[in-house]
Amino acid sequence: MKQSAELVFIPSPGIGHLVATVEVAKLLLSRDDQLFITILIIKFPFSTDGTDAYVESFADSSISHRIKFINLPQQNIETQGNSTINFLNFIDNQQTNVKDVVAKLIESETKNRLAGFVIDMFCTSMIDVANELGVPTYMFFTSPASMLGLLFHLQALRDDHNKDCIEFKDSTADLVVPSYSNPLPAARILPSILFEKETGNRFLNLAKRFRDVKGILINTFTELESHALLSLSSDGKIPPVYPAGPILNVKNDDNNDQVDSKQSKQKSDILKWLDDQPPSSVVFLCFGSMGSFSEDQVKEIARGLEHAGFRFLWSLRQPPPKGQIGMPSDYADHTGVLPEGFLDRTAGVGKVIGWAPQVAILAHPAVGGFVSHCGWNSTLESLWFGVPIATWPLYAEQQANAFQLVTELGIAVEIDMSYRKEGPVVVTAEKIEGGIKELMELDSDVRKRVKQMSDSSKKALMDGGSSYAALGHFIDQI
Known part of the structure; x- marks a missing residue:
C-alpha cells in the first residue's frame, strides 16, 4: 500500500495568494486520497483582509481532515524605505519560524511522509529551509507561463551576458524572448520594478532561485499558452513545468462564507x-x-x-x-x-x-x-x-x-x-x-x-484534458 504523503504550502501574505493556494490544494486532494496538505500562513501585522474568516470556513468542509492551516508567528514589517525590498525581507524573516513549525510537524506526523514544500514565487528563501530538512521544493506560479519565461530570460541576460534591465527603461528597442512569439517593446511592457537597480536585482534573484526547485506548477493551460510552455520545456536549464490551470474559485464566489452582510x-x-x-x-x-x-x-x-x-x-x-x-x-x-x-x-x-x-x-x-x-x-x-x-x-x-x-x-x-x-x-x-x-x-x-x-479551459480540467494530465504527472513526482 502506498504511504500517505504530506505537502507543506507556503503562500505569500494576502487573501488573494491564500485563495489560489487553497484552490490548487483542493485539486490535489481530490486526485489523491493519500495526500495531506499543511498551509503555513504569513500575515501582515496590519492585515484585516479576511484571512482568519476564510480559514475558519474550512472547519466543516469535506476535506477538513486532510488540510490544515498554521499561522506563523507575527513579524513586524519595515514601513520606511523601499516597499518591495521591505516585503521580501518580511518573508525572508520567517525562515526560522517555518523551520520550527515543520520540524514539529515531522515529529508529530508519524504516519505521513513529508514529500516537500510548495512555495509561492516570492518565498524562494524557503528553499534553504527545505534543503536543511532534506526535502525537495516545488513552486506554484500564479502568473502566466510567458511571464515565467520572461523572468528566466532576463535573469540569464543579467547573469550570463551582463545585460541590465535598466538599459531597456528609455529604449525603443524590442526584446526577443523565447516565451513570446512576437518581440516585446521592452520599455512599455516590462514590469516597472525591473527598472530600479536594487528592486530589479532582488526580483531577478528570485528568478535565479526558481531554477533550484524540483518542479513548477503553473496556473495556465496548454491550449492557452502552447508557445510559452513549449519554450520552457525545451530550455533544458529550467525545472519541469506542470500547467494545471485554470485554477479558479468560480463556485464559491468572493469567499462567500466571509462576505459580510x-x-x-x-x-x-x-x-x-x-x-x-x-x-x-x-x-x-x-x-x-x-x-x-x-x-x-x-x-x-x-x-x-x-x-x-x-x-x-x-x-x-x-x-x-x-x-x-x-x-x-x-x-x-x-x-x-x-x-x-x-x-x-x-x-x-x-x-x-x-x-x-x-x-x-x-x-x-x-x-x-x-x-x-x-x-x-x-x-x-x-x-x-x-x-x-x-x-x-x-x-x-x-x-x-x-x-x-x-x-x-x-x-x-x-x-x-x-x-x-x-x-x-x-x-x-x-x-x-x-x-x-x-x-x-x-x-x-x-x-x-x-x-x-x-x-x-473547461476541457483542460476534465479527465483526459491537458491540465488533468499535467496534475497527474506532478502527483507522480511527489
Whole structure:
C-alpha cells in the first residue's frame, strides 16, 4: 500500500495568494486520497483582509481532515524605505519560524511522509529551509507561463551576458524572448520594478532561485499558452513545468462564507440590476483589489462610457491617501469625482458601484465585455465565462499580460497596453470610447476566439484534458 504523503504550502501574505493556494490544494486532494496538505500562513501585522474568516470556513468542509492551516508567528514589517525590498525581507524573516513549525510537524506526523514544500514565487528563501530538512521544493506560479519565461530570460541576460534591465527603461528597442512569439517593446511592457537597480536585482534573484526547485506548477493551460510552455520545456536549464490551470474559485464566489452582510446586500442589488439588462449588453469595468485612479482619469472614463453609449457596470474605488501604503476603498459618495450630471444622464443605462463580486458578475449572461487591469486571475476568470477583455493594465506583470492577450493570442482588444499606475499619462475619453466599442462588437473575431478558449479551459480540467494530465504527472513526482 502506498504511504500517505504530506505537502507543506507556503503562500505569500494576502487573501488573494491564500485563495489560489487553497484552490490548487483542493485539486490535489481530490486526485489523491493519500495526500495531506499543511498551509503555513504569513500575515501582515496590519492585515484585516479576511484571512482568519476564510480559514475558519474550512472547519466543516469535506476535506477538513486532510488540510490544515498554521499561522506563523507575527513579524513586524519595515514601513520606511523601499516597499518591495521591505516585503521580501518580511518573508525572508520567517525562515526560522517555518523551520520550527515543520520540524514539529515531522515529529508529530508519524504516519505521513513529508514529500516537500510548495512555495509561492516570492518565498524562494524557503528553499534553504527545505534543503536543511532534506526535502525537495516545488513552486506554484500564479502568473502566466510567458511571464515565467520572461523572468528566466532576463535573469540569464543579467547573469550570463551582463545585460541590465535598466538599459531597456528609455529604449525603443524590442526584446526577443523565447516565451513570446512576437518581440516585446521592452520599455512599455516590462514590469516597472525591473527598472530600479536594487528592486530589479532582488526580483531577478528570485528568478535565479526558481531554477533550484524540483518542479513548477503553473496556473495556465496548454491550449492557452502552447508557445510559452513549449519554450520552457525545451530550455533544458529550467525545472519541469506542470500547467494545471485554470485554477479558479468560480463556485464559491468572493469567499462567500466571509462576505459580510453589507457586501451581501450590495451583491444582491448588483445581480438584480443585471437581471433587468439584455444578454451581452453590459460592459463591466473593474480593476482588481489594488485598482484606483486619479480624479482626472475618473472623469475621462466617465466621458468615454457616456459617449460609447453602452450599458455599463463600473466598480469605482477611492485611492488611498497620497503618500500612504494602503488598499483602495469605496467612496462614501461618487458624485464629487464624476463629471457634473453624469449619474443623472446615465441613470437608465449605467450603474456605478464600489466593491464588486467579480466572479458572479462575469458569470451573468447580461455581461458582454470586461474592461480589466489584466491581473492573471481576472484574465482566467473572464476566459472561463467567455467574456472578452479590453486591456488597461496598472502594475506588476499586467502590461506583459495585456501584450500577450492582444498581440500574441488575439483574445482581447486594447484600450491601453502600457499604462502605468505611477505614471503621469491620462488615457483619453476618445481612446476609452473606441476600445469599448470594439470590445462590445457581438460578432467580432476576438469574441469568437474567446468563446473557443472558454471551452478549451473547461476541457483542460476534465479527465483526459491537458491540465488533468499535467496534475497527474506532478502527483507522480511527489
